[in-house]
Amino acid sequence: MELVLAVIVGGLYAAGIYLMMRRNIVKLIIGLVLLSHGANLLIFASGGLTRAQSPLIAKDGHVLAPGSADPLPQALILTAIVISFAVTAFMLVLVHRTHQEAATDDLDALTTTDR
């Protein structure tokens, strides 16, 4: 499964980046979302995959049963998911406002601040 997941991760990165390089500002955000999915899955995969147990301590136990999934990457990903949600939401509003102000969704038309 690692290989399969690695392909998916690679695919998410490639797709995300490809979309970000479009001129359409909407595709830029879709690309960003795909990119963050890619990063999350990458952490998930490289933390080690276990099909078995979720990291919950049984009612009668005091420690996590051996063979449970690694809880740390999960916690990291949870943090990362929430952060990327925050960023995506903000970015969406930003794009919305930019479109209102500039009346275009073409990124190539948004070059005035560099010149």
Next chain:
Amino acid sequence: MSNWLLTLPILIPLVTAATSLVFWRSVRTQRAAAVIGAIALLLAALALAARVDAEGIQVMQAGAWEAPFGISLVADLFSAIMVTIAAAMGLAIVYYSLWSMDRERESFCYYPLLQVLLMGVCGAFLTGDLFNLYVWFEVMLMASFVLLSLGGERPQLEGAIKYVTLNLVSSAVFLSAVGILYGIVGSLNMADLAVKLHGETEPVMATTLAMMFLVAFGIKAAIFPLFFWLPASYHTPPIAVTAIFAGLLTKVGVYALMRVFTLLFTQDVGFTHTVILVLSGFTMVTGVLGAAAQNEFRRILTFHIVSQIGYLIMGLALFTPLALAGSVYYMVHVIIAKTNLFLISGVVHASEGTYELGKLGGLYKRRPYLSLAFMISALALAGIPPLSGFFAKYSLVAAGLDRGSYGIVAAALGVSVLTLFSMTKIWAAAFWAPGPAEPAALGPGGERRIRAMMVPVAALAGASVAMGVGAEYFIGLSLRASAQLLDPNQYIGAVLGRNAL
């Protein structure tokens, strides 16, 4: 008890910001909170720095979970210096904002955002955990996204799109690198990582990861060829925002580079640090040439930020005690000088109503004290003795010559002349050249407002002079910081306990 000092630089801005948000309808409360918070932060930072200098590296394990399992907050001298200078800039900017920020932005949570920015910056300087560093980066970035776009004027939004996108790419690369690193080494604590990365790990992966971190932090630090977001956006928000960005944000990237490339990735210095050296040379040159091509006060300064980053990482790349000390000193120097130049441009704007060099003039005649402050900061930036910049430049040049890296020394010296060139360009156009026949009408607040804005300007100009005249103290401090950086065992020992070595 004592190590609570380590928490304060994060906690104070957080509480200030959260309180201000609860009272988000009252601008007056937010202003008061911002001032109190900024002063408290500076005091806490000074106390922390004093303790670190006296007692060595300070560590606090958050939640009392022992390292490497919890999150460690670590303050070595370098961190402490950075926190202090960040707090000082925070106070200067808050005071400046009281007089220069428009009412609308103030009422839309400008001050809490500024506090969150400071919190993220301080967190990044103090954390000893790589993932936690990511989180602080995000805190800082999110606050900067909002500050950059706050107001919603078209240039702001255009700049913000580029700024946000490219910084998110950096975050994605950073996050991926952390994930891979965790997959291989199974830890996140930097001290622990340092031990393990220098143990059995294959150097190939260490070097590959080093390159990923170089790109991730390099984007944030705005090194060549990753700096595009900076000149595209920095000149668009109100000047107080630009000033604090210019002073602190890229420096956090440089800080991160210096941290990981002294602590974690020293397996293949011959390769990694040579790459950094080459990039530092290009960063200096492209930045200063970019500045030479501009004709707007803020844009010239903006490109200079990039150029100065080249010097900062030059010290890292040379990787000798003097070179790293040079970088540390340079960092403090450039934060002060650069922030002040932006603040001065803001005063100019408040007085003349424009940033265009072509429309400015006559300030030398009409505003002698502003002229003096500009002269000091500009010459400091160009490395003219006896101001701060000279000692910074000298340390790096001497370190480069010691190591026989003549190319980078030539670049550094040449760039300093070009820096002088563009500073005199501003000087000649805005200050010396005859001004418009009728001076522009002053905005609201008039002279009183300008005098108030001059307070932080004068203080920072004074700091540039003091850092030069009192260079022995600051160089000594930087040398001690650099010695700590070059001896990771001190850091590791402090975090993990002596027996970990």
Next chain:
Amino acid sequence: MLIAVLSGFALALIAPSLHRLTHKRTGFLVGLLPLGLCVYFVRLASGLDADVAPVRETLAWVPSLGLSLSFTADGLSLLFAALISGIGFLVAIYSGGYLDNHPQLGRWYAYLLMFMASMLGVVLSSNLLAIFVFWELTSISSYLLIGFFHEEEDSRKAALQALLVTGLGGVAMLAGFVLLGRVGGSFEVHELAAGAGLIRGDPLYLPMLLLILAGAFTKSAQFPFHVWLPSAMAAPTPASAYLHSSTMVKAGIFLLARLFPVLGGTPAWTAVVMPVGAITMVFGAYVAMRQNILKKLLAYSTVSALGAMTMLLGMGTDGAVKAAVAFLFAHALYKAALFLAAGIIDHETGERDVRRLGGLARALPITAAGAAAAGLSMAGIPLLFGFVAKEIFYEAALHGPDGWAAALTTAAVVSSMFFVAAAACVAYRPFFGAATETPKRPHEAPASMWLGPALLGAGSLAFGVFPGWIGEGLLNHSASAALGKSVDLHLRLWHGFTPVLGLSAVTLLGGVAAYAVRPRFTAALATVHRGCDAIGPQRWYDGALNGMLVVAKLQTKVLQNGYLRHYLAVILITLVGLSGSVLLTHVKEIRKHVIDSLVIAWETVEFYELGLAVILIIAIAAAVHSRTRLAAIAALGVVGYGVALVFVLFGAPDLAMTQIVIETLTVILFVLVFYHLPPFAIYANRISRARDLLLATSVGVVMGVLTLVATATQAYPTISSYYGEMSYDLAHGRNVVNVILVDFRALDTMGEITVLTVAGVGAFALLKLRLGARSRGDEEGSS
């Protein structure tokens, strides 16, 4: 001595306020300091003894970097210090008259004093870094003084040029100093001199020599760096007299002399310094001949004189060094006087062109007398100190290095002839002969102004008649200090009928002839000269500056082009290039990892997992390919829920739950925003898409490979087992992930909710605060 140097800076600080209090008397008040200093230095000089080591004072400033304020009072430093403070006194008083009523006179005094103090710092310091510090300060104060008439564009340009040229030389010199300090093990000049042998044998000797010379040559206006000096005449005349003739430009000469015991006298030294000096000397004198503007003429003759001194130091013989010292003293006296006189002429008549001046001696008798004495000295007429100096100059040239004596002597005689002509132009032509109409009716200048030329002219005469006064004392010690050994300098007015005297006679005759043919000569060669100017060093400077600007504009246009996708492309290429190249160098190990996991993969993968993977891939492709916004959102949703399923399958219920809720919210947000956006338009063409696809794929491949390597390599056990053990007993929670979030790594979570909060505030502020609309409204309203 420390106080002597620092007092100047201190007075500079308060000069503007002082001026506000004292108005007209400021010049005299301010002048008291240099006068006192001059007396102090002369007294120190009179106490010099060849057998006793010179007085040193040291104040550690930045010992960590080897920078200390160490001052040495030997002949060389005291000669310069006395000249600087003495002429400084006269100039301070003079400028009170010259710039009378100028609104920024207070700042003028500040700069002038700052310059004087810096210059004293340069000459008194014996620490290389300290010299550099003061050296740069002279550049800055010179910048401010040249640009004093800052509303004139020419002044600003000239100031910038001087700053850039000397600044460039300065940084080269700094590098040279560092090298010298490292090779010699100290920055103290006398310690370096003690180890001179080692330094000269070091492989870095030549580079450091050239770097330091670059500093000295730019400051002392040697060809082709001299260009800034004639331009600097845009400065008010007192500054020209002070900085650009008698003091600052001699800093380079001082440096050559100061470092002569350390670096000097080697074949390399002679091969560089002597020809550069000689070329500058002849070139400067020749160009001076062509000038008609008083200050320009003086400027080029200064260039020439500096060349002469450089040439003498380059020759490096005892006689040459002695001659250099004497020449320097003579030049400082007469050139300052002539400049000040030129300033008076300009001030009183409003005319600067020699051809339109004449007969001023009647109106300006004192000035004329002073100028005449100085001019005679410059021409090398007996009874004036210039004659004495020129005699030993010729003497040195005649005894120049083997094979060079004839050439050097010829050069010296030729340029001295031009000097005679130039002196006649400045000191004879305006004052004598037929009077001319001038824009202003001339009156004798106020005493504050004529005092300078008068005293300096008298000095040239007095020292000329009694050369022993100074020759036996200060100049002697000075030459000894430069040579690093005790020498005797015999200055006499009358040497008897020697070949040198013959040369002097020839010079005088030639000079008078040159003066006579000068107007016709320059007219005849005007085209040639214009041609020369068109390809001369000033053009090199302009070309370099413009070239730099062109490159800068071009570079910025290419790099900072405004296209986000270009920025992304460059960043990603860097990422792939840097990390991919490291991976590629170890492709064998990597391949092993990949193949291993390939094998394992097929053994372990379940069919429903494969199915999920296929769905994910299809959804990703659909997101990329979708032609409508709605399809894109739908595909994005499928990807999100698919990722959540992956979390479900691999034991991460918390993640799955969060992912599902967040995905739902995200889709809602997308719909809300897209509702307002226009339909997709296809902007890109086929080629750019293919190019982007290639780059995107390579990033994907690198990340995929890294993921595989990370899953396959596990160098250490993870730290996670700790959480499993501690979570319930110490942290009272059974959901380990949640315990990590709220306890073990609560700091992360705190940061994270801060990010969330800020995003919320940001969205709120962006939607509600629209200053853009307001400012647009303003514009429409006003227009």
Next chain:
Amino acid sequence: MSSLILRTATRYIQPILVLFSVFLLLAGHNEPGGGFAGGLVAAAAYTLYAIAYGVEEARRLLYVSPQGLAGAGLLAAAGSGIPSLLYGKPFMTGLWHEGDVPGFGEIAVGTPLLFDVGVYLAVIGVTLSIVLNLAEEE
């Protein structure tokens, strides 16, 4: 959009979702759930309400402003780390009080729970701030 069925359904589903979110929050320490998931569910509940009845109604139902809620959440989270100062322990050290509550069995109450409540509030505040403000756009 606001069909009668949706309105009716929302009237019943919304409170259930909010209750469920509180359950997720409280259970989160031992079962899947926690402040994030809980907060997001609660936010989803209000979002649903906004879709059915309009933004104004949803705001009224919330009583406080989303920004204030987020600020309060931040304060609660930060505040949960401070009591450990009184015991001379590092920032964020968990402090627990254990006791038997009739009917529930042994229950441990500690500062990390307060922290989680802070997370819960912040998540609700922020999500609603974005969603409601965006929904008001024309």
